[in-house]
Amino acid sequence: MSMDFHDTDPQETGEWQEAIDVVVERTGVDRARYLLQKTVEAAAEAGVEPPDTHTPYINTIPVSQQPAYPGNLELERHILRALRWNATAMVVKANRKPAEPGGHIASFQSSAIMYEVGYNHFWKGHDHPNGSDMLFIQGHTAPGTYARAFLEGRISDSQLENFRIEAAGKGISSYPHPYLMPDFWQFSTVSMGLGPIMAIYQARFLKYLENRGLSKKAENHAEGRKVWAFLGDGEMDEPESQGAIALASREKLDNLVFVVNCNLQRLDGPVRGNGKIVQELEGNFRGAGWNVIKVLWGSGWDRLLDDPKYGKLLRQLMMECIDGEYQNFKNKGGAYIREKFFGKYPELKAMVADMSDDQIYYDLIRGGHDQAKVYAAYHNAVNSVGRPTVILMHTVKGYGMGEAGEGMNISHQQKKLSSSQLGKLRDRFHIPVTDEQVEKAEFYQPAADSPEMQYLHARRQALGGYLPNRPQNFETLDVPDLSLFEALLKDTGERTMSTTMAMVRVMVAIARHKELGPRLVPIVPDEARTFGMEGMFRQVGIYAPEGQKYEPMDANDIMPYKESQKGQLLQEGINEDGAMSSWIAAATSYANNHKMMIPVYIFYSMFGFQRIGDLAWAAGDMLARGFLIGGTSGRTTLNGEGLQHQDGHSQLFAGFIPNCMSYDPTFAYEMAVICHDGMKRMYQNGENVFYYITTLNENYAMPAMPEGAEEGIIKGMYQFRKAEGKAKQRVQLLGCGSILREVIAAAELLQTDWGVAADIWATPSLNELARDGAACARWNLLHPDQEARKPWVTQCLEGAEGPVIASTDYIRNFAEQIRAYVPGSYSVLGTDGFGRSDSRAALRAHFEVDRHYVTVAALKALADQQQGSKAKGAITAKTVLEAMAKYGIDPEKPNPLYA
Ligand SMILES: Cc1ncc(C[n+]2csc(CCOP(=O)(O)OP(=O)(O)O)c2C)c(N)n1
């Protein structure tokens, strides 16, 4: 049907509408909804396309269904004044300093009431018997959060003074960063789009814990724990923001509330100047099955909208106006609104003839600035059962900032208000500060015994304490000794396996452990079979909130696809962003649910950091604890798959995140030692680190752990084998991941073909070696008069003889990182360049990292050292050429970097 369908029979239309009114009045909204549903079904059967999912441009909750406001509006207004003032003063003050550290005023001014209604009436703190709500606060409204914590006495005057001036340790962070303020912020939200997707998976994780019996479900749904995510309308353009909304309704996350601040603006200008963002979002969310509540107009409009004669025309006009116009109205003032908005229809202009320009401007506010409307929406949201809620709040960006930035395109970045602009803000909100205080942008703290301060504290005490807050009373888990993974420490003899299989065995061992078992959260994005994890389907079950309502086709197999309400494994489907968000929820559960969990997210390493890098960064910020496993890693290990699948760089991405420990092991015992150490550090000692471990899909026999290798494995390097006996020529070979085995083979070639002894070093963490090296260099720089510290690499290699050659399945920069700490000559081989499909052997030759290239590189390094030597048995350029000829290496072969 065309949207412009002409109403050929208004009388008939009116009768249908009246019929609905009568049903609502007599039997309520649920019955009316049911009737509509049935009518739509009947129409569809007759070939009528269903109407679209949009409702008129008015508040979803009619005045008749608005609950009475339970708070003291006058006192709340007093609190708001202090908040608006302090949030502004904080930014203005900071930017009078030479550093001009920035900050935002306009966004908090537009959302202040949305937060206040929550703090005063809804959000449960950590002492609430049902547990605390989780607040994903819009990142750049942080000044508002600090302003409240200041009133509450949780942030000091001097901290406010040092907003965004953190380096000296006195300040507070620009945005929500748990890493920087670990007892305050819980969730990092400022990278747009991550807040919404992480909030969805947090809500899902709460249900997971409840369904698995690891946390208790509230008896009264409205008072159960909720996840509240505050989002910008501009932010909703991020694919991550709306990309997971279907999961929220599919899993019936009625513990989730999105509040989208529709101030119609983003940073540069309008979000949808030519359209209506609220309507667009309504359609998307309603289509996805959410409870959608529009809060568009403040109470001042109620009388006009209910006007029996012209209310309908006003509603039509509201729908006709586009966002670019709405933004302009609020910027230009009451007279302009009279002319350009109401003036579009003479009847409407007449309707407001008795109102002054000021009344039009100040009384006809948007819904998000009206406590009663916001309260009604929140009340509806917490009572909504069976589906998540999104509240679309219509507001003005820079509300109250007037000429300094109300509804202006520059509002977002306005941070330097003049004294006269500050004075106007003060007057507009009746903030009790003197001209002198305005001049100095001084903070305002109402007296401790003032009614508003008593009210503020009383409300938070009634709701279970202050928020945001990240109490430090975390539980710890007892981790048994390394024998937990005993099976992985032994020689496997003829039996072959991959490190991926070793990792699965690690998980199985954890799952079988009485205390640790229930805490394990295996997470996969549709690749469990790739990693040989299908056995876990039955062992721990796949989480499905509704259980398994069908008989799986493989019910009679030994490893059936078993879904269950108490299932432990999170099968996220082909959705790396979602799986990572799930992992973050589990990895921060120790802090947010006071339940330490052991999440293991296993994925194709190429679809890891490169895909979800920003979430991994946020995980570091949120002090996540858990394991990320990059399966099928290495540029040459995944034969056949080609350019998109072959990862030669994820280790470097991981190395960028300061609290991410990264390892590239080769053998099962390394895997066991690394995982065990990780579990001790994270779960027993409570360290804020997480692990990235790359695993391989190549099967080979696993040797036993060399005596005393543990310390070196953890530090990133240990001697795997020392060439026995005395030799004239000696080299030191380094390798990790899949290429260590090529390095071991090269040692044999060097010995048998060239009489060169090669000591072999495994380097399961070049990243950790580099960090340790840099830390020593830094300490030495700052302590020139003290005995120098020696990096672990240097300690390992300083007594060793001959040049050092490293080869890995990663780009050269990976092994290059340790060059400064390697004594003497150091040659690096690596897999720079796009991958391609072929066999492992062909790929390793193509990228020049295999046993032959390691051998040639070792001979070349020796030849360079012995240049001009006439000694018998000296290695020369000729020897290198001979070796190339022997191994069939074409010196004119194209450079794989560009091939
Ligand atoms: C991924 C990402 N890109 C860009 C930014 C920079 N940025 C911060 S706020 C903002 C505009 C936000 O507009 P909106 O979401 O509508 O929030 P409002 O301030 O209007 O409430 C931008 C582009 C960011 N923080 N994250």
Ligand SMILES: [Mg+2]
């Ligand atoms: Mg906006």
